[in-house]
Amino acid sequence: MITKFFKSLVVTAAAVAALGSAQAQDLKIGYVNSERVLREAAPAKAALQRMEADFSKRDKDLNDQGAKLKAAADKLEKDAPTLPEAExxxxxxxxxxxxxxxxxxxxEFQEDLNQRRNEETAGIVERANKVIKQIFDAEKYDLILQDVVFAGPRVDITEKVIKALNAAPAGR
Structure with a gap:
């Protein structure tokens, strides 16, 4: 967390220094809250629903197996005093x-779920980065940052990114 902060700070300071004080006033900076995009964008929500649908039956089966195992253990504990030692x-x-x-x-279930979550997240991040690049080019930004400690509402373009992701076709 601290390293990300320092990296963001160094990048911002370098950009401002490189542009000089006269141009720094015209510097157009944007900020995107990645976590919010992954939480609120329609493609992220759709991916979560697909994962829940794909993994819910398997999760239910595992929970059922766990309940049967617990019932069998309880039955053994109850019957143990009357059972022959071999049984x-x-x-x-x-x-x-x-x-x-x-x-x-x-x-195995947890590994499969984590792998799928990582794949889905990577796809959404890739799409979000394309959208951010389009906004960067179209609106002539000098710098767009992600994952900063503080950002004012004037530079926060997260809502634009979410709206663009929601409007984009699923295959993009």
């Missing part, structure tokens, strides 16, 4: 194996 040991081994299998499936 109790067999059931315990089955529960341990089932728990290990469930944990493996949950890890």
């Amino acid at each position: 109790r040991n067999r059931r315990q081994r089955e529960l341990v194996e089932a728990d290990r299998d469930l944990q493996r499936k949950r890890r």
Whole structure:
């Protein structure tokens, strides 16, 4: 976080210094809140809905397996005093194996979900960067920053980026 701040500060200071004090008054700077774009833009919301649809069944299945495993563990705990030792040991081994299998499936699920989230985010960031570049060119900005510590509303172009992303066709 601090490194990003210093990088942004150095870039801004270098841009202002390079343009000189006479041109610095005419410097046109914009700021885009990346987190807000990823949270509020229609393509980001659509990606989240697709992911939820794609992963909800698998998540439900894992939760159901977890509930069955817990019920089996509770039943074993209740029945343990009356079970022969061999039967109790067999059931315990089955529960341990089932728990290990469930944990493996949950890890795989989480890895798949994270990979998909990263892919979707990368696609949205790429589209947002294209939109930002279009705004940069069309409105003749000298500098557009992302992820700064403070930015006033005068330089914040996040809403423009979100509107342009919402208006752009899905394939762009």
